[in-house]
Amino acid sequence: MRLTDENLPGRSDAESLSESPAAPEKPVRRRSLWVRKRFWAGCAGLLLIGVLFRLVWDWTHPPSPLLQVAADAAPEVAELLREANQLAQDTVAIFPDDPYAWDVMGQLLGRFGKTEEAAQCWEKALKLDPKFAVGYQSLGNLALERGELKKAAEYYRRAWELERDSSVYPVQLAEVLIQDGRLEEARQVLTECLRRHPRSLPARALLGQILVPLKDYSAACEHLMYVITANPEYTNAYYPLSTALSRLGQTEEARKYLARFQELKRRDEQRHRMDLKKETQLPAVRAAVARAYLLVAKIYIARGDISTGERLLNRGQELNPDEKEIPPLLAWLQFKTGRENEATSILRDYRQKHGNSLEAQMAAGKVFAEFKKFEEAEAAYRRAIELTPLEAGGYAALASLYITAGRRPFDAHVLALRAVAREPAPQFFFILALAAQRDGDTPAALAAAQEAARLDPSNDQYQRLLESLRRTP
Structure with a gap:
C-alpha cells in the first residue's frame, strides 16, 4: 500500500481536514514570482535607457573646456575658472551675434591652454564680422605658437590692413x-609703421636689429641709438x-654697449628666476578673469545697459585692483549717471596710485x-608731459x-x-591746424x-578742414 498524507500514522482526520485547503497556493506563488521578475526587468531596462541617454548626452554635449x-586645478583657481566659464557662457548666450562676446570666450580658452576651442571662437567672431x-x-x-609662421604672417597682415x-x-x-x-619684407613693414608712428620704440628696435644682417650698419645705429636714448632699459x-658699431670699426663703443647688454641681461634673468619662485598662478588667474569682466562690461555698456556694466566692472576690480582700465571706465559711468563727486574721487585716487604711468594720466x-x-x-595732461617730455601724446592732448x-x-x-616736432604724424598736424586756426594764424x-x-589722404576729416581753410579769405 502506498503511503499518503491521509494514511500516515499518527495523523488525525481533523489535521488532514485543516491542511486540505493548501493545495491551491502553488499557482499563486508562481504568478507573484512572475510579477516580481517583470518588475525588476523593467527597472533594469529603465536603468539601461538612462545609461545610454547619459552616454549620448555626454557625447553630444561635452563639458566646457574651462x-x-x-x-x-587647485580649489581657489577652480572656483575662479568656474566663475569665468559661467560669465563667458552667459555672454555668448545673450549676445550670440556679437563678435566681442566670442572674443571673450576665445581669450579665456586661449589663456588656459584650450587653443583649438579658442580658434573656433575667433573663427565664429570673424564670420559675424569679417x-x-x-x-x-x-x-x-x-x-605663431604652433610654429606656422606663414599663416601667422597672413593673419597679422589682415589685421593691419x-x-x-x-x-x-x-x-x-x-x-x-x-x-x-x-x-x-620685414624692413618694408617697419618703415611704413614708422612713417605713421615715428616714435614707436618696438618698431625702431626691430628695424635696427634687422638692418645689421642686411648690412646697413649706419642706419641700424641710428635707430638703435634712438631707442636706448628714449629708454636706457631697453635690453x-x-x-x-654693439654688433653694428663693431662692423663700422668703432671697437671701443661696441665693447661699451656689449657690456651694458650683458649687465641688463643678467638683471633680467635674475628677475625671471625670482618670478618663477613666486606662487603666481592664483594672481595670474584673477587678473585674467578680471580682464574678462572688463571686456564683458564693455559689451553691456555699448548696448546702453549701464547698471549691468557697472556691476561687472566692480567685480573685475574686486578680483584685480591693479587692472588699469577699470577705474577710468567706472568713473565715466558715474559721470554719465550724475555721480560727479564719486567719479572725481575715483579718478583722483587712480592718478595718485599710478602717478608714474603715462597711460593712467x-x-x-x-x-x-x-x-x-x-x-x-589739465593737471593730468601736464603730468603726462612731465613723465614723457620726448613723446608727442601729452602735448597733443x-x-x-x-x-x-x-x-x-x-x-x-x-x-x-611741440607735438609735431616730436612725432610728425597726421593726427598731430591736424591738431596743429586747428590750434593755428584758433590762434588766428591761417597760413600756418x-x-x-x-x-x-598728404600723410593720410583717405581721412575725410582732414580733407574737410583743408577745404574750409582754402576758402578762408
Missing part, C-alpha cells in the same frame, strides 16, 4: 617675417647696436575732459583740451607745434592741414 581645466581685426590678431597668435593706424599689428607682422627669414637694443585726463572738468584734465574749451589759443598753438593752419591730408 570646466575641464578647473577639474585639475572686419574684426582682433580676431585675425588672435588667430595669428595661435598660429583693417586697422592701418595700429602700431601693434605691423610690429607683430615684422617679428614673424624675421623668424621666417623674410628680412627685406634688446644693445646687442645689435592720459586715461584720467580724457574722462575729465569729456565731462568738462577742465582743471582736473593738452593742446586739444585748450582748443575744445576755447582757452589759451597761443598755448594750444605752441603745444601742438593751412600748411598743417595740407600736411595732415
Whole structure:
C-alpha cells in the first residue's frame, strides 16, 4: 500500500481536514514570482535607457573646456575658472551675434591652454564680422605658437590692413617675417609703421636689429641709438647696436654697449628666476578673469545697459585692483549717471596710485575732459608731459583740451607745434591746424592741414578742414 498524507500514522482526520485547503497556493506563488521578475526587468531596462541617454548626452554635449581645466586645478583657481566659464557662457548666450562676446570666450580658452576651442571662437567672431581685426590678431597668435609662421604672417597682415593706424599689428607682422627669414619684407613693414608712428620704440628696435644682417650698419645705429636714448632699459637694443658699431670699426663703443647688454641681461634673468619662485598662478588667474569682466562690461555698456556694466566692472576690480582700465571706465559711468563727486574721487585716487604711468594720466585726463572738468584734465595732461617730455601724446592732448574749451589759443598753438616736432604724424598736424586756426594764424593752419591730408589722404576729416581753410579769405 502506498503511503499518503491521509494514511500516515499518527495523523488525525481533523489535521488532514485543516491542511486540505493548501493545495491551491502553488499557482499563486508562481504568478507573484512572475510579477516580481517583470518588475525588476523593467527597472533594469529603465536603468539601461538612462545609461545610454547619459552616454549620448555626454557625447553630444561635452563639458566646457574651462570646466575641464578647473577639474585639475587647485580649489581657489577652480572656483575662479568656474566663475569665468559661467560669465563667458552667459555672454555668448545673450549676445550670440556679437563678435566681442566670442572674443571673450576665445581669450579665456586661449589663456588656459584650450587653443583649438579658442580658434573656433575667433573663427565664429570673424564670420559675424569679417572686419574684426582682433580676431585675425588672435588667430595669428595661435598660429605663431604652433610654429606656422606663414599663416601667422597672413593673419597679422589682415589685421593691419583693417586697422592701418595700429602700431601693434605691423610690429607683430615684422617679428614673424624675421623668424621666417623674410628680412627685406620685414624692413618694408617697419618703415611704413614708422612713417605713421615715428616714435614707436618696438618698431625702431626691430628695424635696427634687422638692418645689421642686411648690412646697413649706419642706419641700424641710428635707430638703435634712438631707442636706448628714449629708454636706457631697453635690453634688446644693445646687442645689435654693439654688433653694428663693431662692423663700422668703432671697437671701443661696441665693447661699451656689449657690456651694458650683458649687465641688463643678467638683471633680467635674475628677475625671471625670482618670478618663477613666486606662487603666481592664483594672481595670474584673477587678473585674467578680471580682464574678462572688463571686456564683458564693455559689451553691456555699448548696448546702453549701464547698471549691468557697472556691476561687472566692480567685480573685475574686486578680483584685480591693479587692472588699469577699470577705474577710468567706472568713473565715466558715474559721470554719465550724475555721480560727479564719486567719479572725481575715483579718478583722483587712480592718478595718485599710478602717478608714474603715462597711460593712467592720459586715461584720467580724457574722462575729465569729456565731462568738462577742465582743471582736473589739465593737471593730468601736464603730468603726462612731465613723465614723457620726448613723446608727442601729452602735448597733443593738452593742446586739444585748450582748443575744445576755447582757452589759451597761443598755448594750444605752441603745444601742438611741440607735438609735431616730436612725432610728425597726421593726427598731430591736424591738431596743429586747428590750434593755428584758433590762434588766428591761417597760413600756418593751412600748411598743417595740407600736411595732415598728404600723410593720410583717405581721412575725410582732414580733407574737410583743408577745404574750409582754402576758402578762408
